Amino acid sequence: DQQVKQNSPSLSVQEGRISILNCDYTNSMFDYFLWYKKYPAEGPTFLISISSIKDKNEDGRFTVFLNKSAKHLSLHIVPSQPGDSAVYFCAASEYRGYQKVTFGTGTKLQVIP
Amino acid sequence: NAGVTQTPKFRILKIGQSMTLQCTQDMNHNYMYWYRQDPGMGLKLIYYSVGAGITDKGEVPNGYNVSRSTTEDFPLRLELAAPSQTSVYFCASSPQGVNTEAFFGQGTRLTVV
Numbered sequence: 001d002q003q004v005k006q007n008s009p010s011l012s013v014q015e016g017r018i019s020i021l022n023c024d025y026t027n028s029m030f031d032y033f034l035w036y037k038k039y040p041a042e043g044p045t046f047l048i049s050i051s052s053i054k055d056k057n058e059d060g061r062f063t064v065f066l067n068k069s070a071k072h073l074s075l076h077i078v079p080s081q082p083g084d085s086a087v088y089f090c091a092a093s094e095y096r097g098y099q100k101v102t103f104g105t106g107t108k109l110q111v112i113p
Numbered sequence: 114n115a116g117v118t119q120t121p122k123f124r125i126l127k128i129g130q131s132m133t134l135q136c137t138q139d140m141n142h143n144y145m146y147w148y149r150q151d152p153g154m155g156l157k158l159i160y161y162s163v164g165a166g167i168t169d170k171g172e173v174p175n176g177y178n179v180s181r182s183t184t185e186d187f188p189l190r191l192e193l194a195a196p197s198q199t200s201v202y203f204c205a206s207s208p209q210g211v212n213t214e215a216f217f218g219q220g221t222r223l224t225v226v
Contacts, residue, residue: 004155009153041219043117043219044217046214095211099144099211101215103155105155
């Protein structure tokens with residue numbers, strides 16, 4: 001049962017354009033959402049997060065949107081840069097005695113110069 | 114500031130052998146986690162710890178053991194390696210258990226033959 005789904009395994013975008021990465025979830029108990037970025041042979045690094053009480057959070061070129069009614073999350077990168085090429089993981093958490101985090105399968109973003 | 118350090122980076126084990134994956138963090142985080150990532154999949158939680166002396170099972174604990182004798186160290190033990198344990202293992206830590214991002218190590222790529 002995949003509670004966090006990233007249906008696009010890969011995405012290619014021209015440098016300078018917008019990258020939109022999507023994520024859907026099924027568990028209505030998730031109350032905190034995160035995006036991680038992962039380069040090859042490295043561990044994931046935190047990118048941006050959003051609480052379930054918000055619908056938007058912005059940090060520089062990165063914006064995360066949350067649509068709770070649709071159980072949908074998206075990450076916008078504007079403008080996209082070649083250094084953004086990486087695998088992006090969507091993650092959702094609920095508190096069950098600890099912060100139980102469920103990860104999506106990742107979307108590989110390629111930004112073409 | 115080294116963050117989360119994992120050793121070794123790569124290892125090949127024969128079926129039935131045992132080994133310990135080391136993880137140490139220098140950020141004084143209470144929470145530590147072990148994840149595994151199989152090809153094309155998201156990260157799955159193996160074990161977690163909310164502080165020294167306290168550990169608990171995650172989603173996929175079978176075949177693994179952990180200990181947490183200090184705040185800094187959280188080793189993962191494989192007693193009888195099986196091919197199904199071929200994976201990339203990530204250790205992570207976070208300052209608290211709720212609504213916070215995790216800091217990941219670089220990962221250990223383990224192959225069981």
